Amino acid sequence: MNQSTKADHPRATNRSRPHSLAIPHQEQQADRPPHSYERWLIGKLLHLAGSPPLCFRLWNGETINTDGVTAKYTLQLSDPKALYQLVGNPNLAFGDLYSSGRLEVEGSLPDLMAALYRAVQDARERWPRWLEALWRNHSPRSTSVSEARDNIHHHYDLGNDFYSLWLDKAEMQYTCAYYEEAGLSLEQAQLAKLEHVCRKLRLKPGQTVVEAGCGWGGLARYMAREHGVKVHAYNISKEQIEFARAEARRQNLDHLINYVEDDYRNISGQYDAFVSVGMLEHVGKDNFDELAQVIKRALKPEGMALLHSIGRNRPMLMNAWIEKRIFPGAYPPSIGEFMGICESGEFSVLDVENLRLHYARTLEDWMSRFQEHESEVVEMYGEEFNRAWRMYLAGSIAAFQAGALQLFQVVFTHGQNNNLLLNRKHLYTTPAAPEAV
């Protein structure tokens, strides 16, 4: 297997050894004045990015504004090379330069990122072809059975202790929460999400459920505990499965849950429900048809299926930096591609709900907790890792705020299943969130 197909920062399972990103840190700050063509280049860059409300402060302290735009944010570049990296491939370099500290941001990082997303979304329509080609995000790496294991290991096996610093204390949910009412805590909203999913699946005690990509097993435990169903929950992340099993034993739920350390493609048996929350983003477009066949096989004639995934309004590659440094192999499907999965399995789509702004809110809650624990993160994995994750969380808030990413919950069933409800009232008769956690 080619190393270059793997993510470029080492997996940080060894907590005692902080690591740094592959890009060398420029220790010496240049203090020469910028060349006139460098000033021109920055002006051009800002123009091509749709004139976002920001200015650049260069290595020598000089500030360059966009003509006629009031700057709400300042990007400070430590050295001339950072400028060239940014111009050459901003999608990738922005995150890398920020992570290594060669790019500093004054002002709210999520707000800056949202402003950038909005400006670029409009501006890219006017980009010439060659620029589109130069700056395009590359195709995500393979998500075949063997590669998928590496991809998932890269992100999800960072260490349960790391994630427990900033995820909810209720069920360690690393997916979009459901803030059905304003003012819910992260814990309430995550439990509301689990309940909302169970209601959409119309779970009844004694039923069987198969879950693809179960994370730390929180949904499986919730379904077993609150709805009395038997769950087979699949995951290829070893650390997560071990955590999930231990937690199920602790809660005396292990007779109801079978956590299987295996790929979703190896799911066997037939179930009353198929559920997958936050796995589809990692499945890869090439495997969508196979996923459809897996679900088709696994679902009883009257079974209900739910896929919960990050998505897009139109097909678009994942941001290069996220795909390279954070989520190897990730590809959020457009709503059309998502429906293509349902068409491929000859399913009937019953319900689609878009929870986009719920994910922005979830990420804000994660980010504020993450920031409370940054010193511990630096201790665990080093400063560059910490800054990379801060950028990842801020950029994700921005992407959901600006509409660059969506969150779709899609409910479907076999095309010939007539055991359907007349309305969706059952989702709303009582609050999905517990009163307090």
Place this chain on the structure above:
Amino acid sequence: MNQSTKADHPRATNRSRPHSLAIPHQEQQADRPPHSYERWLIGKLLHLAGSPPLCFRLWNGETINTDGVTAKYTLQLSDPKALYQLVGNPNLAFGDLYSSGRLEVEGSLPDLMAALYRAVQDARERWPRWLEALWRNHSPRSTSVSEARDNIHHHYDLGNDFYSLWLDKAEMQYTCAYYEEAGLSLEQAQLAKLEHVCRKLRLKPGQTVVEAGCGWGGLARYMAREHGVKVHAYNISKEQIEFARAEARRQNLDHLINYVEDDYRNISGQYDAFVSVGMLEHVGKDNFDELAQVIKRALKPEGMALLHSIGRNRPMLMNAWIEKRIFPGAYPPSIGEFMGICESGEFSVLDVENLRLHYARTLEDWMSRFQEHESEVVEMYGEEFNRAWRMYLAGSIAAFQAGALQLFQVVFTHGQNNNLLLNRKHLYTTPAAPEAV
């Protein structure tokens, strides 16, 4: 314009002159015994149709069963030529033979049709290519601006008196009703549909709405009357527009509603909401992108859009007989094609609801009222027309029952609109249907 691109039965706007379908009626019934290869052909036909639970009674009284299948329905063929027409192109001939009385059905027509749909759905996977080609439904005719007017005239200008025989008495809705609870009358369910649509659009008094394809204007009147909005409602059916205007005047709503006799492609202005209930089926795949651009232009930055349409689980051409005799130009989009419209307009899909079985129920209510008035229909348009419509209603019930057709309500907005609700509770706080009509 080529006559052959128009539907093949004359428009029945002249009520005093009953008309017959183009296919000549075989007056004389053959009574010769079938040839052995004719018996073989029927066996083959039943096998290729997936061995549905029916038998054939031939022109001489001889009955032919499918091996090992108990027949619940009998198809009686009046003459040998009917058999050859059926074998040559069953999609088209079944409806035509039934309409002209050369094919009679014993047993419930909708149930027979549903059994046929189910059997054929499975069986066609095993058809050889040449058969698929022989029996395939042709592409729907053009739905360009000028052709669309003919297509719509063909069906919707049959005469308001004809439709008022069997549509609801509340608002003359010729689209899927919303039976939010079992036991609702057609009138309640149609009003519930209108209210459900208004709630999904989050209408507020004083807002402006544009409606594409307004039928007899019922939704526009409901929105104006019950939600205090101003409506521009487009339709290219002259008879419907005249009815709509008269009814709005009668209800003193004409200051709030502008019924425009024009194509949806000519919509101008910007509105708080865009709505279209039951028009997309007639738009045609070639015009989906243009429809998306029309909506994009017509919708204010925080505007809400709703498309309500018959659809499919997978792309498939309309049944040849329906497209030729009943709905010229009709093409129900698959859910993926439907989402393609939203992608094309860079919209964000917020909510999809599938009301498939509601349409089966709506059609059952229509059919039972239609059958109460068959003698009047025969009086108006003749026996063949009456039988064709009976077949159309029965076949449509069957298609929705068997999952060959879906009914999607899709809510969407501009990709950058962040004025979104946290949940869909507002659709369910009170019943959408009135207590009594």
